[in-house]
Amino acid sequence: MNGINRRAFVRNGSLALLALGIPPAFLRTPLLAETAGRAAARKKTLICIFQRGAVDGLSMVVPHGEAAYYASRRSIAVRRPGGAGGAIDLDGFFGLHPSLRPLHDLYGRKEMSIIHAVGSPSATRSHFDAQDYMESGTPDAKSTRDGWLNRVLTNTSCCGRTLADGSAHAADHAVGQITVGGVAALRGIALGAELPRSLRGAHPALAIADLQKFGVGGGGDSALEETFQRVYRTETNDAVEGAAGDAFEAIRILKAANPLQYAPAAGVSYPGSAFGRSLRQIAQLIKSGVGVEVAFADVGGWDTHQAQGGAEGQLARRLDDLARGIRALYDDLGDRMEDVVLITMSEFGRTVRENGSGGTDHGHANCMMVMGGGVSGGRILGDWPGLEPEQLYDGRDLALTTDFRDVFAEVSSRHLGTADLAKVFPGYKVDTKRFRGFMG
Amino acid sequence: MKRAHRTHRFARPGALIPRRCARVALVAVVSLGALAGARAATAQAPSHSRSPSPEDSAQAIHLLNRATFGARPADIAAVLSEGRIAWLERQLQPDRIQDTAVTAIERRYPYTSVTPQELYRVLEPADGSKGPSPQTVLIQLASARLVRSAASERQLEQMMTDFWFNHFNVFFQKGADRYLVADYERSAIRPHVFGRFEDMLRATARHPAMLFYLDNWRSVHVDSGARRPLAQAQPKRMAAGLNENYARELMELHTLGVDGGYTQRDVVDVARAFTGWSFGPLNAKARSDDAGEFVFRAQLHDRGAKEVLGKELASGRGMEDGDDVLRLLAAHPATAHHIATKLVEYFVSDTPDPALADRLAAVFTKTGGDLRLVTRALFTDSAFYRAEHRRNKVKTPFHLVASTLRMTDAQFVDGRGAMQVLRAMGHVPYMSSDPTGYPATSEDWVNSGAMLARMNYGIDLASGKIAGIRPRSPESREAASATANLDGLTRALLPGVNTDALKRAVIADASSSANVALAPRQRAARAVGLVIGSPEFQRH
Secondary structure, three states: HHHHHHHHHHHHHHHHHHHHHHOOHHOOHHHHHHHHOOOOOOOOOOEEEEEEEOHHHHHHEEOOOOHHHHHHHHOOOOOOOOOOOOEEEEEOOEEOOOOHHHHHHHHOOOOOOOEEEEEEEHHHOOHHHHHHHHHHHHOOOOOOOOOHHHHHHHHHHHHOOOOOOOHHHHHHHHHOOOOOOOOOHHOEEEEOOOHHHHHHHOOOEEEEEEHHHHOHHHHHOOOEEEEEEHHHHOOOOOHHHHHHHHHHHHHHHHHHHHHHHHOOOOOOOOOOOHHHHHHHHHHHHHHOOOOEEEEEEEEEEOOOOOOOOOOOOOHHHHHHHHHHHHHHHHHHHHHHHHHHEEEEOOOOEEEOOOOOOOOOEEEOOHHHHEEEEEOOOOOEEEEOOOOOOOOOEOOOOOOOEEHHHHHHHHHHHHHHHEOHHHOOOHHHOOOOOOOOOOOO | OOOOOOOOEEOOOOOOOOOHHHHHHHHHHHHHOOOOHHHHHHHOOOOOOOHHHHHHHHHHHHHHHHHHOOOHHHHHHHHHHHHHHHHHHOOOOOOHOOOHHHEEEEEHHHHHOOOOHHHHHHHHOOOOOOOOOHHHHHHHHHHHHHHHHHHHOOHHHHHHHHHHHHOOOOOOOOOOOOHHHHHHHHHHHHHOOEHHHHHHHHHHHHHHHHHHHHHHHEEEOOOOOOOOOOOOOOOOOOOOEEOHHHHHHHHHHHOOOOOOOOOHHHHHHHHHHHHOOEOOOOOHHOOOEEEEEEEOOOOHOOOOOOEOOOOEOOOOOOOEEEEEHHHHHHHHHHHHHHHHHHHHHHHOOOOOOOOHHHHHHHHHHHHHEHHHHHHHHHHHHOOOOHHOHHHHHHHHHHHHHHHHHHHHOOOEEEOOHHHHHHHOOOOOOOOOOOOOOOOOOHOOOOOOOHHHHHHHHHHHOOOOOOOOEEEEOOOHHHHHHHOOOOOHHHHOOOOOOOOHHHHHHHHHHOOOOOOOOOHHHHHHHHHHHHHHHOHHHHHH
């Protein structure tokens, strides 16, 4: 399937070029040649899913072997495996929430691992601060201006080069000297109207709310786009013109590669939710071979202070959307998942004890799921701190045994090949001995 | 609370209708002088009878580009007529400038002028019913800020409010700050932008919005035995103790600057000095006279001796510990230098000229932090007017939106669409979670996605696709000859800029095969959109 799709791209891509009358300058860039010969130097992609609002990790991956779990949660605990609505057992102690069933056989195929009791060492229980810390990659340091994924792009070799300087590299891309089907701005893509904090910084990155409308004037007005290109070719030619030039280059590449031509693989159906649409477009971008290395999507609705529910209810519905979306993407990408790792994250976990409104409040450590063809899966990683009162953080929350930066560092170095982890996580001493080993 | 359905019409820049230009200029001149004498003098005795030199014009435009949210033809005429100094002096005394736009804004956006406790009661009705959402409040506050920035005659005050609010940033979305931010801007920032720095510093230090935002309200003497401070909306089970957040940002951001020479020990002792600085809770259960007001809780104050920047604070004292720290920091040379450098970065260049910053710091020190005199020194310094400083700043997204509203003839009906635009560009007022506030330099605002957003904003605004903002619909007569009016359009929106290449591109666009069939009105809108989306319009 992999090869078939790639050939289809080359054919359709060529047609698209002819039909759109792409300027000669573009034909000089080696997009097609590189794409066709990409089997040898395949691009790795990391997909980050941010569960904004702090998901209850103890419901996602249930410690059904903990008596304290059931003692603390009278109405919202997910039952022990076996009966109706029970957790799906993974290893005799942990189990998946029943809504995560679509992901269960990825675990069985050893393509998915779970890191539990992971999170930010910051004590904050503010969504804003905690998201900021996780996205900047610098807990408790508010002055960090760029995001960790942006620094990953800056410090990960692209096109066979190690990048000492993001802007010099961007310039290389902008003139089309180096490209594996893409420009610098297409290396980092967020689905959504706004570039998330994680991707902000010196390296170009793009937010795409809707591929269909991406561009100027809603994407359908090529005269307008040409005029703006002309307008931005000024003699001043500083950052303003450079950034615009990069955007035009991205538009051109996307137009030529036409990701929208890729329908989901046979039998794959994405949820109709915003999250499902985001994932579908991420798959289309990856299939079109435009060189996406980091893709980012948000999924919200996790701040379950009231009526959280158990096997069914509010949280179960959100998890259902999450799992069906991820599984659709997984099946849609098929063999391409060999080059893709998908990871979930959320700013903090939730209280072990359920509150008076059938919900949970802001807590501390949480769990992350990581999956992909190259993942050493079928394992639950990390040290389990326990849920007995004296084992809890601040007497109320799941304690932390894995710093989220160790997970991010492992995936960026072992999957994307990020060279300089010290620059990605300033102020943190990355030690490969602390890696949990989900990348083998 | 009812919302008035009135719209606000911005003064026409005379872009496509040159005839209106004269009227706007007249209106501007009349309303600028609050004193009858000044008005008469301005109207009757223009300082120039001949046309101004190109350099005069260029300097007037530069002053307006930096001291206002957009140099309209009428504004340029006013500066050239009365002279830059006289114009500046008037802007430095905003209370003497009649400002009907602002009165209208306060009526239209009532949440900007109610007290924190009133706002609390609106949002959290005592009968348990559901009040309006915080989002409703935010849209009002941000709309008011936007309309005021675009329409106020007190332009320099609006620019300075943007600068100082960012300097002493608080964040709408952090807990109780949603009730407090409006009052904070109204009482702690605006009255002081041309006052003494120390007064503004003290007003922010005592304001509940800051006390809450930087956690000082819950910073208590470690041995005071207090379980937790009395204030509303407190996080559950938060350990009572010293909180250094305010102390650190006070020195790093508000006064000395990050290299201002303080140590961690200073941070701890400053935090100790401010223990007990708190405010009365807003929630109805604890209704009292001090609700939403500054309160010094002596029993939570650390009365031990302290040392801050080498100065001893004797033991056994109370609130005067914090007051002394503020006085000490306001008068510190590092503060003068830090403030001066930030002003130069914001108003002159992303790479501040150290000599200019030094001169401003000297004025700051010599005048005891008189911000009117410091601001005057900034806009009268010859370095400010140097050619390399002209149009070398990139507008922030907020500035871009405010300047388009100011310079085009758009009607601001409501803030829905404007909020979407600002959110997509990451610059909604009051929504910077970071104590540094929003950045002022281009590296933070210029990237490929942001540039596309700016181009699309121009096109969307001009073609009426932004909810709540109605572009002026050009009468067909003018629109028919949109390209003929292109000179007028570019002169109005980009005064003093060589726009030959831009105009050629707009004309080529209008005559391209795809567009020849466009209705005149669409063609005119497209021209306006291209100019707003152009790189030239992103600079000021």
